[in-house]
Amino acid sequence: MSRYPELLALSLFLACPVARSQGAGVPAGSAADPSRAGLPPDPRAAFGRPVVLGPDDKPAFDDPPAGFATRRDNIPHGRLEMVDYDSKTVETRRRMQVYTPPGYSTAKRYPVLYLLHGIGGDEAEWERYATPDVLLDNLIADGRAVPMIIVMPNGRAQKNDRPVGDLFAAAPAFATFERDLLDDVIPAIESRYSVQADREHRALAGLSMGGGQTLNIGLTHLETFAWLGGFSSAPNTRPPAELVPDPEKAKRLLKLMWLSCGNRDGLINFSQGMHTYLKEKGVPHVWHVDGNGHDAAHWRNALYHFAQKIFRPSTVE
């Protein structure tokens, strides 16, 4: 998100209309956490909004084992490459980062995970936060994940897509990205890589703004994606009843609906709202609340678990 997370957390809080309108004016880490009295605001408890936890808001999984994101020399490695594509949506040439698994071969066809970044990020953000290539190399070597392609596009669909200036001013471009993803990114990937081009072999997941994009785009395009993961989804998330107007259809088509958030994340209410709605409507989903904030630890851990569940027989009840 930034090389200076404290400053970014503070500036996001100051710029955040939702936080300000709810009067959540307590800087993160002060009143909410007496153990931090006298310390600078805790960047992990971003946005300074009060977190109210309910009985369902607990971990569904243990934290990953030590070393899960450490590169191992004695296993096969995949490849990470930066790829250009023509975007009709933005009318420019754009970039995305693509991971191909160890032994990638055009003699096989692979499922694809599209992985979306946050408001301060770009196509390189996931790599900075979570090294998805290392994570997947390890999981695949241990037989815990299916060999897959991971596509990390730039979710800010506008001509200048660098995370500069007022980050919130680009919020509309994160909505425009729906067309860029469906009309430009996916066709470019499917024409260049050896992929299984159907809904059951496409997953969409993202962190924060990218989590909101995942829910907004994925739940309204179940003909395109069967596996969805919203990590710490941001206020760009549309109301659950708009995204899932037909719960029976969602039940029939979703192979995995993953929602997760840290229990110190001031944006948790957006994920809680989606969990409550899906629970009420009987739509099976994962609801995983761990001990992190709005931070890379949550996103790395979420990807570790999510990547093991996709493109396999569905196990969620």
Ligand code: FER
């Ligand atoms: C907001 C607060 C946070 C918001 C977006 C975010 C669109 C996104 C944060 C992130 O991506 O980390 O009010 O409004």
